[in-house]
Amino acid sequence: MMILAGDIGATKTILALYEFGDGSWRCFQKKQFFSSGYQTFAELLKLFLGDVENIHISAVCIGVAGPVIDGNCNATNLPWVLNQAKISAQLHTPNVWLLNDLEATAWGVLGLPEQSFIDLNPDAEKREGNVAILAAGTGLGESIVVWDGAKHHVIATEGGHADYAPVTDQEIALFNYLREKYPEHVSYERLLSGEGVINIYQFLKKNAWAPAQPETEKLMTERDPAAIIGEAGVAGSDVLCEEALNVFCRIYGSESGNLALKCLPYAGIYLAGGIAVKILPFLQKGVFMQGFLDKGRYRPILQKIPVKICVNPEVALLGAMSHAIKQLNEKS
Structure with missing residues (x-):
């Protein structure tokens, strides 16, 4: 067969x-x-x-x-x-x-062994229940896995195209910048994707958050700009790229928390897609979990939900x- x-x-x-x-x-x-x-x-x-x-x-x-x-x-x-x-x-x-x-x-996440994942939430409690998946790569994908007490039911979504909701003053300014570029609709995919990493970098550059480095700018004309920003940010060789990754991670955490509130995935939120593994040190810094947990009265509930990165490509x-x-x- x-x-x-x-x-x-x-x-x-x-x-x-x-x-x-x-x-x-x-x-x-x-x-x-x-x-x-x-x-x-x-x-x-x-x-x-x-x-x-x-x-x-x-x-x-x-x-x-x-x-x-x-x-x-x-x-x-x-x-x-x-x-x-x-x-x-x-x-x-x-x-x-x-x-x-x-x-x-x-379906792949449900079948992988525990060694395929890296934990981000040290306060998590292992429980049965729903699961949620987010994957930032070329685009942003989201899905929900419902647990009925006996088996799992996977629900496809197009949640990555939902309206982007800025939280901080910096994110509000970022939203206004993106609204000029995408006047019809600013979705989370416009930020949480390879294109999104570039959008965040260009916003910070335009607003003079830090001087752009000529070497980084040159490399971005020769290779995938998102990859260059990610590499320079993780290496700590370009402060503009570092801040772009910080902003990306906080927004990624915030949208993961949004999805968690919508389906209460007590069995875990899982991050897949190509970007998470490449910027793993930034996701582990804490800014992702800050965005995930900043949900006011519902922080205590989210605090117990496992958050894991899938490292199987x-x-x-x-x-x-x-x-x-x-x-x-x-x-x-």
Whole structure:
């Protein structure tokens, strides 16, 4: 039996084939692609399967960054349209599931061992209950896992596109700066993403929080500016980048606390996505937890909720595979 699992993001796409044999699943083939290099997902899929002959794929499960509606998904930050029926026809299997990428991430989080996570909240209490996931990367994804006392139910959301709510005077000024850039809508994704890190840096630079360093500015023209800001901030080599990460972490904590208030995830808030691991020292400094806990009368409740960073970069891929196995087992 063979399962094809996928994790489609605006920056990269990972596809993998998993084979069942001797009572367990093993990875048969896995490749990573730059998403922007392909006009359609069908083109990329054909390329991935080009080296594999005479195999029968029993099931397909793909997590994609975008809302999945009636088996279709218009990827949010890619010009791709994924259709469950077309993928089914291309791979000759009726067992095809498209998931929002944070839905896939949630299934992955539920199946990972404890060593895949780093704790941020020393006052947390381990309890059963709901779980919430946030993932800042190219965009901002959010999902909720409801616990009914017997099993988990994953709920996909587009919470990353909710209205940004500034808290401090600095954040209010940042909101006004972003409103000029995005007059129709300033969402949390405009701050909690790679683009968001750049937006925060440019705001601080414009408001002369500190002088911009020529070396940093030069590197930002040669490589991904968000990566440069993150590296310089973590290294402590550029005070403007350091403050950009401080602002980012506080807002990330604040939005994580917002999501926690909406679903009371007593079993934990989990941070996935590529940014968290790269700026881990800043998340551990305390400014994230400050933003998370600053909820007035509800601080005591949030104080007991576990907050963890997922350090497994393939959590969404593993979640897609896990979901496919679950669906096949329920069918049999």
